[in-house]
Amino acid sequence: MVITQNAGVTYSIFPNISKTELTRHGCSTRLGGVSDGIYKSMNLGYKRGDDTDNVTANFRGFTQALGVNLEDTVFCAQVHGAN
Numbered sequence: 515m516v517i518t519q520n521a522g523v524t525y526s527i528f529p530n531i532s533k534t535e536l537t538r539h540g541c542s543t544r545l546g547g548v549s550d551g552i553y554k555s556m557n558l559g560y561k562r563g564d565d566t567d568n569v570t571a572n573f574r575g576f577t578q579a580l581g582v583n584l585e586d587t588v589f590c591a592q593v594h595g596a597n
Contacts, residue, residue, distance in 0.1 A: 515541075522546050523556065523579035540580045547572040 515526045524545040531539050547556030548571045553564040556572050577584045 517543075520579040520581075521575065523575055525576065525579060538580050538582050540576070542576055546575065548575070 515528055517524065517526045519525075524543045525540040526543070527540055531537065542556060542558055544555040544557070547554075547568075549555055549557040549564050549568045553562065553568070556576065557564045557569060558572055558576070560566060560569050574584050577587055
């Protein structure tokens with residue numbers, strides 16, 4: 515995994531996926547973003563109580579840093595747990 519930064523957004527990529535040139539990908543961090551207050555970060559969670567416009571702007575910033583359009587992306591939800 516390689517940590518990179520573009521357009522004020524910090525994210526990580528997997529070089530072995532990148533070298534296939536089949537897809538663009540990235541794993542977000544909390545660094546950057548437009549959310550404020552207790553959400554001050556690159557908050558990508560619509561169900562946390564943050565303003566939805568801020569979350570959408572964060573998603574747009576993240577996808578722009580990756581060089582893709584938000585409308586052309588697929589996201590997954592990561593669960594931290596023992597199951």
